[in-house]
Amino acid sequence: MTAISQAVESVVAESRMPNRLAIGRLLRRAVSLSLCILAWHFASTNHVNLGIVTFQNVPSPLEIVTEGLELLHSKKMLAHLTASMTRVFSGFLAAALVGISLGLIIGRSRFAEDVLLPPLEMLRPIPAVAWIPLAILMFPSSELSMIFITFTGALFPILLNTIHGVEGVEARLIASARSLGSGKLAIFTEVILPAAAPSIFTGLSIGMGTAWFCLVTAEMIAGQFGLGYYTWSSYTIQNYAAIVVGMLLIGGLGMASSVLVKKLGDLLMPWRVLERKKHD
Amino acid sequence: MTDLSHIDPNPGLGRITINNLTINLGSGTQSFTALQNVSMSAEPGEFVCLLGPSGCGKSTLLGALAGHLKAGSGSIQVDGQAVNGPQPERGLVFQQHTLFPWQKVIDNVAFGLKMKGVSRRERHQQARELLELVGLAGFENHYPVQLSGGMQQRVEIARVLINAPKVMLMDEPFSALDAQTRMMMQQLLLEVWERIKTSIVFITHDIDEALFLADRILVMSPRPGRIIEELRLDFARPRAAELITSEHFMQLKRHCLELLHPQATDFPLPRLNPLGDELNTETDFAN
Numbered sequence: 001m002t003a004i005s006q007a008v009e010s011v012v013a014e015s016r017m018p019n020r021l022a023i024g025r026l027l028r029r030a031v032s033l034s035l036c037i038l039a040w041h042f043a044s045t046n047h048v049n050l051g052i053v054t055f056q057n058v059p060s061p062l063e064i065v066t067e068g069l070e071l072l073h074s075k076k077m078l079a080h081l082t083a084s085m086t087r088v089f090s091g092f093l094a095a096a097l098v099g100i101s102l103g104l105i106i107g108r109s110r111f112a113e114d115v116l117l118p119p120l121e122m123l124r125p126i127p128a129v130a131w132i133p134l135a136i137l138m139f140p141s142s143e144l145s146m147i148f149i150t151f152t153g154a155l156f157p158i159l160l161n162t163i164h165g166v167e168g169v170e171a172r173l174i175a176s177a178r179s180l181g182s183g184k185l186a187i188f189t190e191v192i193l194p195a196a197a198p199s200i201f202t203g204l205s206i207g208m209g210t211a212w213f214c215l216v217t218a219e220m221i222a223g224q225f226g227l228g229y230y231t232w233s234s235y236t237i238q239n240y241a242a243i244v245v246g247m248l249l250i251g252g253l254g255m256a257s258s259v260l261v262k263k264l265g266d267l268l269m270p271w272r273v274l275e276r277k278k279h280d
Numbered sequence: 281m282t283d284l285s286h287i288d289p290n291p292g293l294g295r296i297t298i299n300n301l302t303i304n305l306g307s308g309t310q311s312f313t314a315l316q317n318v319s320m321s322a323e324p325g326e327f328v329c330l331l332g333p334s335g336c337g338k339s340t341l342l343g344a345l346a347g348h349l350k351a352g353s354g355s356i357q358v359d360g361q362a363v364n365g366p367q368p369e370r371g372l373v374f375q376q377h378t379l380f381p382w383q384k385v386i387d388n389v390a391f392g393l394k395m396k397g398v399s400r401r402e403r404h405q406q407a408r409e410l411l412e413l414v415g416l417a418g419f420e421n422h423y424p425v426q427l428s429g430g431m432q433q434r435v436e437i438a439r440v441l442i443n444a445p446k447v448m449l450m451d452e453p454f455s456a457l458d459a460q461t462r463m464m465m466q467q468l469l470l471e472v473w474e475r476i477k478t479s480i481v482f483i484t485h486d487i488d489e490a491l492f493l494a495d496r497i498l499v500m501s502p503r504p505g506r507i508i509e510e511l512r513l514d515f516a517r518p519r520a521a522e523l524i525t526s527e528h529f530m531q532l533k534r535h536c537l538e539l540l541h542p543q544a545t546d547f548p549l550p551r552l553n554p555l556g557d558e559l560n561t562e563t564d565f566a567n
Contacts, residue, residue: 170377170378171555172374172377172378172553172555173378173380175346175348175366175372175374175378175554175555176372176374176378177380177391178348178365178366179346179347179348179366179367179368179370179371179372179440180368180371180391180392180395180439180440180443181367181368181392181395181396181443182395183395186395190380190391190394191380194380194382195382197382269382270423271381271382271423271424271425274423274425274426275381275425278425
């Protein structure tokens with residue numbers, strides 16, 4: 001027993017040690033990123049023309065910082081942000097609700113799989129842009145049609161990962177639960193759902209990314225606000241630095257939202273964090 | 281000593297009667313007879329080992345007893361009641377990896393009581409007592425991933441015992457452990473069983489293990505599984521590790537080796553599991 005608890009303690013102690021390797025890797029990544037920005041700066045300030053691609057009209061990193069600061073101080077910034085975030089989160093939440101419920105049902109029942117999956121598989125390859133005209137025709141307000149576009153983007157990663165998670169639940173776990181006295185409902189809530197949760201969260205994280213991805217597409221429809229609208233309208237008024245600011249904002253917010261979903265997953269599934277540590 | 285007043289030391293009876301059991305597994309052209317006309321019985325509180333080569337159908341027999349596999353023909357009864365689906369009174373312990381990774385150790389152990397609607401406080405109290413019984417006091421708030429293989433199997437045993445099963449069904453529960461841990465677990469199991477006398481059907485392909493643990497060994501033939509010999513062991517209890525080097529033990533071991541000696545024409549069969557699928561042994565051990 002003491003040998004075992006000692007072993008446990010040494011594992012715990014090891015994980016607390018400052019990891020030089022990790023710092024080295026962090027440094028390498030920072031250098032790589034800086035080099036890319038430097039190359040961009042060089043290409044844009046020297047108006048490099050490579051024949052098939054030209055940097056003549058590409059704003060330099062410095063111009064973008066200036067433009068970004070300007071946007072930050074403008075009154076419209078908050079309106080752009082809230083408009084986009086409301087759209088993305090509404091679409092995402094709807095997709096999470098629909099995707100997880102459908103995924104749980106389809107993953108558990110062959111009948112539901114036969115009835116529900118074929119039409120969904122048919123809709124899946126249709127890109128968000130292709131939905132625009134129909135979305136305008138189908139929904140009473142442009143706001144709703146924009147939410148619908150982000151919804152379609154987030155739905156499929158969530159749905160498919162949920163199905164995958166449910167189908168991957170080990171038969172042995174279900175058998176154990178049955179032998180311990182679980183009925184059908186308890187199997188679902190006590191085994192299937194927690195066992196599929198890691199996969200569901202992977203889907204949510206990817207879905208959050210694609211929801212932001214579809215935002216620009218959605219905001220091309222209409223509106224006076226939103227980061228996608230800001231990016232697209234900057235192009236039409238030839239404010240090239242603002243295009244890149246919009247792009248970076250969308251990318252950054254998308255990444256931050258995905259990280260948020262992942263962190264939420266870690267908070268709800270502390271055992272996953274321990275498993276990852278063990279495998280590292 | 282742990283207070284085990286909640287747990288009945290003689291949980292009902294636990295008499296097992298199996299008559300002419302035949303089980304076919306697989307479907308279509310893949311179908312095969314895993315068990316053929318097997319009859320066996322176990323007395324209440326008896327420790328029976330089923331010993332046989334890989335793929336002989338011993339796990340299939342256990343799966344049927346647990347209620348996870350349907351009998352093709354023949355009958356399985358526990359205390360005169362036909363087995364019809366899984367029940368907490370027939371506890372099943374697998375080889376490995378069946379604890380719920382998302383639950384802390386104490387909640388894994390208390391799971392059976394949760395299913396019965398026992399209050400959280402009460403079930404945690406009982407779970408704590410059982411954890412102490414299997415030597416895991418202090419690990420209540422660990423997750424399974426933080427425990428060694430041997431410790432995980434201790435949790436498995438506690439999790440089954442909390443339901444006060446009449447019968448405990450064990451499918452090679454220690455075969456994934458290293459030799460030293462295995463020996464320790466065998467002694468622990470005997471100690472626990474001395475205190476909570478449930479009937480045990482224990483599957484193994486390890487002759488030493490069967491001889492060390494059992495009151496009675498049933499030796500099985502390769503597929504289709506049949507019982508080819510019954511050995512009654514009268515080694516005194518409690519049993520100590522020295523037993524396995526005694527003369528009488530060695531004699532019986534030689535006898536078992538002869539019974540299990542593979543024919544030159546035989547090839548090893550894939551392992552079966554209590555849920556009826558053939559397991560790919562490599563992937564099964566890989567994780």
